[in-house]
Amino acid sequence: MLEFTEQGIYCPQADLYIDPWQPVKRAVITHGHGDHARWGMGCYLCHRHTAPILRLRLGPEIAVQVLDYGESFTANGVRISLHPAGHIVGSAQVRLEYAGEIWVVSGDYKLADDGVCTPYEPVRCHHFVTESTFGLPIYRFPRMEAVFSEINTWWAQNASEGMNTVLLGYALGKSQTLLRHLDVALGPVFLHGAVANVNAALIADGYRFPGEYLSPETNLQKRRGYAVVAPPSALGSPWLKKLMPYRVAMCSGWMQLRGARRRKGVDRGFVLSDHADWEQLNRAVTATGAEHVYVTHGYERPFARWLHERYGLRASEVHLQGAAAEEDEP
Amino acid sequence: MKLFTELFVAIDRTTKTNDKVAAIVDYLRLTDDRSKLYAIALLIGNRPKRPVRTADLKRWAADMGGIPQWLFEESYHIVGDLAEAIALMLPPGTSAVDYPLPSVIEELATLPELNDEKKEEIITNYWRHLGKDERFVFTKLITGNFRMGVSRQLVIKALAVYLDIDEAAVAHRLMGKWLPAKETMATLFAEPERGIRDFQPYPFYLAYQLEGAPELLGDIAEWYIEKKLDGIRGQIIVRNGQLFVWSRGEDLLTDKFPEFGPLKDVLPDGTVIDGEIIPWRAGQPLPFQVMQTRIGRKALSPKILREAPLAMVCFDLLEWKGQDIREMPMQYRRNLLETLLSSTAIPDVLLLSDLMPFNHWGEVEIFRQRARDFRCEGVMLKRKDSAYGSGRRKGQWWKWKTNPLTVDGVLIYAQSGHGRRANLYTDYTFAVWGDDGTLVPFAKAYSGLTDKEIAELDGWIKRHTLERFGPVRSVEPYHVFEIAFEGIQESSRHKSGVALRFPRILRWRRDKKAGEANTRADLQQLLDAM
Numbered sequence: 001m002l003e004f005t006e007q008g009i010y011c012p013q014a015d016l017y018i019d020p021w022q023p024v025k026r027a028v029i030t031h032g033h034g035d036h037a038r039w040g041m042g043c044y045l046c047h048r049h050t051a052p053i054l055r056l057r058l059g060p061e062i063a064v065q066v067l068d069y070g071e072s073f074t075a076n077g078v079r080i081s082l083h084p085a086g087h088i089v090g091s092a093q094v095r096l097e098y099a100g101e102i103w104v105v106s107g108d109y110k111l112a113d114d115g116v117c118t119p120y121e122p123v124r125c126h127h128f129v130t131e132s133t134f135g136l137p138i139y140r141f142p143r144m145e146a147v148f149s150e151i152n153t154w155w156a157q158n159a160s161e162g163m164n165t166v167l168l169g170y171a172l173g174k175s176q177t178l179l180r181h182l183d184v185a186l187g188p189v190f191l192h193g194a195v196a197n198v199n200a201a202l203i204a205d206g207y208r209f210p211g212e213y214l215s216p217e218t219n220l221q222k223r224r225g226y227a228v229v230a231p232p233s234a235l236g237s238p239w240l241k242k243l244m245p246y247r248v249a250m251c252s253g254w255m256q257l258r259g260a261r262r263r264k265g266v267d268r269g270f271v272l273s274d275h276a277d278w279e280q281l282n283r284a285v286t287a288t289g290a291e292h293v294y295v296t297h298g299y300e301r302p303f304a305r306w307l308h309e310r311y312g313l314r315a316s317e318v319h320l321q322g323a324a325a326e327e328d329e330p
Numbered sequence: 331m332k333l334f335t336e337l338f339v340a341i342d343r344t345t346k347t348n349d350k351v352a353a354i355v356d357y358l359r360l361t362d363d364r365s366k367l368y369a370i371a372l373l374i375g376n377r378p379k380r381p382v383r384t385a386d387l388k389r390w391a392a393d394m395g396g397i398p399q400w401l402f403e404e405s406y407h408i409v410g411d412l413a414e415a416i417a418l419m420l421p422p423g424t425s426a427v428d429y430p431l432p433s434v435i436e437e438l439a440t441l442p443e444l445n446d447e448k449k450e451e452i453i454t455n456y457w458r459h460l461g462k463d464e465r466f467v468f469t470k471l472i473t474g475n476f477r478m479g480v481s482r483q484l485v486i487k488a489l490a491v492y493l494d495i496d497e498a499a500v501a502h503r504l505m506g507k508w509l510p511a512k513e514t515m516a517t518l519f520a521e522p523e524r525g526i527r528d529f530q531p532y533p534f535y536l537a538y539q540l541e542g543a544p545e546l547l548g549d550i551a552e553w554y555i556e557k558k559l560d561g562i563r564g565q566i567i568v569r570n571g572q573l574f575v576w577s578r579g580e581d582l583l584t585d586k587f588p589e590f591g592p593l594k595d596v597l598p599d600g601t602v603i604d605g606e607i608i609p610w611r612a613g614q615p616l617p618f619q620v621m622q623t624r625i626g627r628k629a630l631s632p633k634i635l636r637e638a639p640l641a642m643v644c645f646d647l648l649e650w651k652g653q654d655i656r657e658m659p660m661q662y663r664r665n666l667l668e669t670l671l672s673s674t675a676i677p678d679v680l681l682l683s684d685l686m687p688f689n690h691w692g693e694v695e696i697f698r699q700r701a702r703d704f705r706c707e708g709v710m711l712k713r714k715d716s717a718y719g720s721g722r723r724k725g726q727w728w729k730w731k732t733n734p735l736t737v738d739g740v741l742i743y744a745q746s747g748h749g750r751r752a753n754l755y756t757d758y759t760f761a762v763w764g765d766d767g768t769l770v771p772f773a774k775a776y777s778g779l780t781d782k783e784i785a786e787l788d789g790w791i792k793r794h795t796l797e798r799f800g801p802v803r804s805v806e807p808y809h810v811f812e813i814a815f816e817g818i819q820e821s822s823r824h825k826s827g828v829a830l831r832f833p834r835i836l837r838w839r840r841d842k843k844a845g846e847a848n849t850r851a852d853l854q855q856l857l858d859a860m
């Protein structure tokens with residue numbers, strides 16, 4: 001029912017694309033990250049909470065049609081519905097059913113509950129398209145709660161030494177997760193503009209996050225021990241200077257590796273990811289009951305081979321052109 | 331080993347030397363005495379030998395992780411470090427037990443005698459009961475490339491703070507090959523009642539390369555000027571009728587130099603002489619390569635002893651009749667040394683380092699430029715009133731080497747050659763030590779070794795590969811090479827911050843250990859001097 005084309009994942013029967021990277025008439029968008037939601041689509045179909053993000057990123061004039069989780073519509077006989085992917089606010093798996101055959105395109109997902117977005121729900125299907133950003137057994141992430149408490153402990157220690165704390169994470173997704181779990185009793189929280197913008201876009205849907213936008217006018221002179229949430233691109237930028245003295249941490253699944261931590265040149269690396277780790281990927285794939293699995297985004301080859309050898313699944317690697325390594329560059 | 335793991339993580343996490351020292355001090359304050367000894371040994375680089383084969387480790391880890399070997403390899407390739415890859419791929423452990431560091435190390439030491447089945451049982455049992463970071467540190471201990479990321483000097487600094495004694499004393503206590511199992515904190519660090527332990531050498535006083543004009547040193551009459559000979563710096567110790575010969579690299583070389591054997595009956599008890607051990611015949615030094623034919627050999631045949639005769643050119647006396655006289659002025663020590671060596675009982679394996687009779691710095695400069703003609707590397711300048719310091723203390727002793735510029739680098743990468751040498755590793759990358767105790771690559775060199783040396787090194791590289799990146803292998807930082815070059819320039823394109831002109835391998839320094847290679851700061855000094 002689905003084809004992997006040069007424009008993206010295509011459903012000929014319904015004549016629509018999922019997360020296409022070239023302009024098409026109708027696009028179902030799994031979530032608002034840049035490598036999934038691109039410019040120039042005739043019409044965007046997405047979850048209700050993804051709409052404000054698309055408008056923020058792609059402009060207010062785009063045509064958007066929204067769905068709730070579990071709500072469905074039919075296009076030329078194909079029943080299409082969205083289901084929670086647990087990746088970021090509004091992220092959805094796309095379920096397509098036609099003539100008794102069910103496909104699920106999971107987009108990016110994680111099984112761990114981040115306390116912000118609707119948790120992942122497994123969807124039974126025959127064909128499952130999965131990401132594999134962390135599709136190697138070296139990526140077994142610690143429990144998120146443990147990481148949050150590590151982060152708060154670190155912040156408290158920095159504050160006690162008169163240092164500010166800078167936490168780097170994606171403006172959309174990671175930042176909200178961090179803000180939800182920061183212990184605001186430890187001190188004031190400031191936001192990089194990119195983070196503040198995303199937070200503002202989500203307010204209408206009822207999402208509230210602590211933190212004050214750090215504008216050029218904000219006076220930090222006498223403040224010490226505060227926390228700042230900023231995107232990774234802030235690292236090495238002059239913007240950071242005004243936060244001196246500070247310690248800076250990168251929050252990303254890649255921080256699992258010592259080499260990655262050292263290369264980033266940050267004081268700390270916290271293993272915090274919006275993606276499924278090895279264990280979650282295995283759990284997710286087997287829970288769908290799918291016979292056919294298409295592996296994209298990451299370690300396609302080893303993960304597909306593993307699924308085939310370990311579970312006897314018909315797993316194949318799919319190299320999507322527009323797939324960018326997420327969690328690294330915005 | 332939970333505390334030790336925390337120490338490792340803390341050191342690993344920071345690049346700031348103060349934080350590293352603080353982490354070591356914290357550790358010493360929290361842990362028990364026996365663990366301290368083992369930790370200190372590891373910190374200063376006395377790491378255990380690899381007790382099991384890498385291939386076995388990989389197999390056991392993959393089995394325990396429930397993954398096929400190919401997936402293990404694929405993942406290992408991404409991680410780059412075997413111990414880390416293993417720690418990450420094992421299923422989550424319980425970490426309920428805190429194994430004492432000493433018993434872990436002692437148990438690892440017994441492994442080589444056990445059969446494979448038993449080895450696997452012991453190692454996987456540890457893996458099962460260690461947390462993630464502990465597993466990493468533990469596995470690093472058995473992969474044989476354990477490094478703590480601190481220099482010896484930082485460890486000394488931390489111990490000095492912790493023990494509240496001065497750094498020179500700590501440095502002295504850590505000299506030589508001591509075994510943590512045979513010591514206590516008291517035997518290692520407290521002032522022994524009978525003074526110094528018999529075998530223990532003094533920390534070598536090292537000289538800085540002179541960078542400015544010698545005139546800045548003042549009146550030449552206040553200086554001793556000696557040839558800088560090209561041998562192995564060593565100490566000859568006679569105490570309680572026993573003889574010990576130590577190299578600066580803290581190798582006990584007594585057995586390697588049988589010609590010094592008779593000294594234990596000739597030198598008075600409580601004598602320590604500092605000098606340069608050098609191949610010598612008929613009043614002349616022989617090329618250093620002659621020495622290399624001896625070093626590294628297990629058995630010394632009479633033929634070798636005949637072809638590569640050794641002597642020590644003595645330049646200082648550190649202990650006399652059991653008294654540590656390092657604080658006395660050089661002139662005093664020198665006079666005693668001269669008296670001692672002039673005794674007819676002294677065999678001619680002990681020679682006195684000549685004082686060069688220069689009257690003007692200009693004469694010294696001319697001599698230095700032609701130093702090779704006089705079979706030396708340059709000159710040593712020592713203040714007549716100088717004490718024998720500890721480590722590198724600036725201002726009292728200088729070495730003033732002749733050109734070209736040379737730096738001792740550690741081999742860290744090797745790449746296979748082309749054409750005729752396609753299956754030999756002939757292209758090498760060398761590194762110096764950075765401020766934070768990591769190795770910083772500074773030169774690539776392709777020439778300078780003989781075919782025989784290349785073949786030998788090739789075999790070693792293949793057996794001691796850490797990682798492979800296509801045609802390049804990273805190897806254990808072990809072998810030291812003297813790299814000569816014609817010029818040095820600042821360069822932002824190079825990690826070391828310098829670019830060298832025409833680097834080449836001058837020779838293989840088998841007498842030096844990786845830790846004795848030059849540092850990034852040494853390169854900077856060369857640069858500043860240009």
Ligand SMILES: [Zn+2]
Nearest residue numbers: 033087108326
């Ligand atoms: Zn995403």
Ligand SMILES: [Zn+2]
Nearest residue numbers: 033035108326
């Ligand atoms: Zn993505």
